[in-house]
Structures are given as C-alpha cells and as structure tokens.
Amino acid sequence: MDLSKLEVELKKYKSAENTSMSLLVRSRLDETYASLPERPCLPKGRAPRPRLWKTASVAAAAILLGATVFASGFISPAMAKSLKQIPVVGSLFSSIEADLGLRAAGEQGLTAKVNAGISYQDVKLDVTETVYDGTRAVFLLRVTAPNLKEGMFDTGEEAVKLSNAIDSVVFKVNGQVKEGVNYASAGAANPNVLVFENVLPAVDRNATTTIPDPFHAEVLVKLAGIDHEFTLDVPFHKTTKGIVNLKPNASRSSDQGSLTVSEVNVTPVTTRLVTTIKLADQASERLSHTRVAVYDDQGRQLPALNGEGTFVENGITFDGRYATTGKTKYLIIKPFEYEDDFSEKVREDQFIEGLELKIDLPSQSEQ
Numbered sequence: 001m002d003l004s005k006l007e008v009e010l011k012k013y014k015s016a017e018n019t020s021m022s023l024l025v026r027s028r029l030d031e032t033y034a035s036l037p038e039r040p041c042l043p044k045g046r047a048p049r050p051r052l053w054k055t056a057s058v059a060a061a062a063i064l065l066g067a068t069v070f071a072s073g074f075i076s077p078a079m080a081k082s083l084k085q086i087p088v089v090g091s092l093f094s095s096i097e098a099d100l101g102l103r104a105a106g107e108q109g110l111t112a113k114v115n116a117g118i119s120y121q122d123v124k125l126d127v128t129e130t131v132y133d134g135t136r137a138v139f140l141l142r143v144t145a146p147n148l149k150e151g152m153f154d155t156g157e158e159a160v161k162l163s164n165a166i167d168s169v170v171f172k173v174n175g176q177v178k179e180g181v182n183y184a185s186a187g188a189a190n191p192n193v194l195v196f197e198n199v200l201p202a203v204d205r206n207a208t209t210t211i212p213d214p215f216h217a218e219v220l221v222k223l224a225g226i227d228h229e230f231t232l233d234v235p236f237h238k239t240t241k242g243i244v245n246l247k248p249n250a251s252r253s254s255d256q257g258s259l260t261v262s263e264v265n266v267t268p269v270t271t272r273l274v275t276t277i278k279l280a281d282q283a284s285e286r287l288s289h290t291r292v293a294v295y296d297d298q299g300r301q302l303p304a305l306n307g308e309g310t311f312v313e314n315g316i317t318f319d320g321r322y323a324t325t326g327k328t329k330y331l332i333i334k335p336f337e338y339e340d341d342f343s344e345k346v347r348e349d350q351f352i353e354g355l356e357l358k359i360d361l362p363s364q365s366e367q
Contacts, residue, residue: 091107108241
C-alpha cells in the first residue's frame with residue numbers, strides 16, 4: 001500500500017473524535033502514526049565491525065503493532081487492512097550490527113521464536129529466540145529482576161553490567177557438555193537481553209552420539225549474588241535455506257609452501273572451511289601460528305569464530321568457522337601468521353606470499 005495513502009488513513013483516525021474508542025487503542029494508533037517515516041528508508045548496508053563478542057551492538061527493533069488494534073471492534077475493515085500491510089520486523093537478530101551472519105538470519109526469517117522461561121524467587125530468565133544453521137547455535141536471553149535496571153545488575157556488593165553478572169554457563173546436548181559458549185549484551189536498546197552462542201564442532205571426538213536435528217540444549221546459568229543455578233531447556237531446529245556445500249580440492253603453491261582448500265560450507269549465518277597449509281621450512285612452531293583469513297567479494301574479512309587444527313606431514317589441516325558477511329560470488333583465502341589469535345584483523349605484512357586462492361560459489365538459493 002502507498003505510504004501516503006496510509007498516512008491519510010491514520011491521520012483521519014487520529015483526529016476523529018470517537019468517544020467510544022478505548023484509550024489503549026487510541027494510544028496504539030498514535031504510536032503507529034508517530035513511527036511512520038517521512039522519507040524512504042536509507043539502505044541497510046553498513047561498514048563491517050568487530051565481531052559480536054568483542055563489541056556487541058544491537059539497534060532497537062521496529063515497533064510491533066499490538067493485536068489489540070486488529071481485534072478491536074472500533075477499527076474499520078479498511079483501517080485494519082491498512083495496518084496489517086505495515087512491515088513488521090519480528091526478529092531482534094535482524095538488528096545486530098556487529099555480526100552480519102546473525103543479522104542475515106533475522107532478516108531472512110531463519111530464526112525461531114521461543115517461549116522458554118524459568119523463575120527463582122523474583123528473578124526470571126526467558127529464552128525468546130534461537131537460530132541454528134548446523135554450526136552455530138545462538139539464543140537470546142531476557143533477564144527480569146528487581147536488582148536489574150537498564151543493563152546494570154546489583155550483585156549485593158556492586159553494580160555490574162549484566163554481561164559481567166554471569167558467574168557460569170554450561171551448554172549440554174544429550175547430557176554432554178559442549179565447550180565454547182560465548183555471550184554478550186544485546187546492545188544499549190535492549191540492555192536486559194544477552195546473546196549466547198555456541199559454535200558446535202564439525203566432529204566432536206568426545207561425543208558418543210551425534211547432534212540430532214532438531215535438538216534441545218540444557219543450559220545451566222548462574223548469576224552473581226544468587227545462590228541458585230537456573231536450568232533452561234532451549235530448543236534448536238536447523239535451517240537449510242541457502243546452504244552451499246563444495247569440495248573444490250583447490251591448491252596453490254609457491255616457494256613459501258602450499259595451500260589446499262578441501263571443503264567449503266556456506267550458510268547465511270556461518271562459513272566453514274577445511275584447509276591444509278604446508279610450509280617450505282617445515283617449522284612446526286611457525287605452522288602452529290598459521291591460519292587462513294577469508295574475504296568476501298567486497299573485500300570484507302569474515303570474522304573468525306573457532307576451529308580445530310591437526311598436524312599432518314609438513315603441514316597443518318585446520319577446520320575453521322567464520323561469520324558469514326552476506327551473499328557473495330566468491331571467497332578469497334589467504335594464509336597468514338597470527339600474533340594474538342586467528343580472529344585478529346590481518347595486516348599486509350602477516351600474509352604468506354604467493355598462496356592466495358579464490359573459490360567461486362554457486363548461487364545461494366533455497367534448498
């Protein structure tokens with residue numbers, strides 16, 4: 001529906017003196033009218049930022065229209081139809097700026113609404129939304145407590161940020177602990193919400209069973225100053241939309257060594273690569289600090305998540321996971337020697353010369 005026509009409709013109902021309209025319905029209409037943009041929205045493209053767990057930033061979600069508006073007998077059928085045509089952004093993930101993969105999951109409808117909560121005394125934890133692409137299992141957790149205000153949690157000894165008030169968190173699947181849980185604030189607009197992520201290994205050598213689809217995770221959370229462990233039952237269901245699986249076995253060699261890319265798995269959320277690097281000097285210490293940086297067709301470096309490495313003859317094979325930065329026609333793979341960890345932004349002098357590889361990707365359509 002044309003935005004100008006919708007504005008006219010809203011203005012008419014906003015100014016009408018209808019004494020039988022409830023205050024709640026009138027206030028919802030006022031909020032809706034105030035939220036309408038005067039000009040077309042700007043493009044959503046943003047410059048890349050550090051990954052979620054270092055500087056998480058989530059903007060406010062779009063205003064959601066209450067069901068009361070549609071159910072009210074005081075709204076004409078034409079008005080109800082107009083209101084239903086207003087686009088509604090229902091996923092908080094779609095506003096995450098620091099992790100383009102999670103944002104894409106929200107924008108493309110790959111997340112699942114969840115209503116899983118637990119209370120203890122006057123503290124309540126609610127899991128509101130999840131996303132799982134076969135590699136990354138992520139959920140949003142809203143905390144409600146009298147000692148929590150605008151993201152500051154009073155432990156009884158001091159007031160700390162909510163993300164610093166987590167004493168411990170354990171993520172279990174089939175009764176087995178899955179290491180590597182990360183968490184961060186959902187941002188200033190949602191100060192009482194945390195984003196939890198677990199990057200599950202492609203092959204878990206400690207697991208006696210494989211992770212099914214769908215699966216339920218048992219998540220144990222302890223908050224500072226509370227002598228209680230919250231147990232959450234978090235359901236996950238894998239999306240198969242837009243997945244690319246390749247076994248290119250592409251290689252490149254130089255006098256420095258060689259690079260082979262044997263597997264590529266790309267989802268809208270996560271990119272997984274299996275690479276083997278061999279160096280001419282065969283120095284194991286140097287090999288242990290050698291990884292690959294991955295770039296999309298716009299030159300953006302994919303934020304590294306985690307991975308496992310195995311030494312092979314004269315080299316190292318690394319199974320690495322990276323946050324997807326959006327749809328791309330190809331990936332550029334460049335070996336480098338890291339200084340801090342392999343998730344760092346790579347300088348030009350860290351690259352191993354002559355071993356860059358380009359991997360073309362097919363169209364990422366629904367499968």
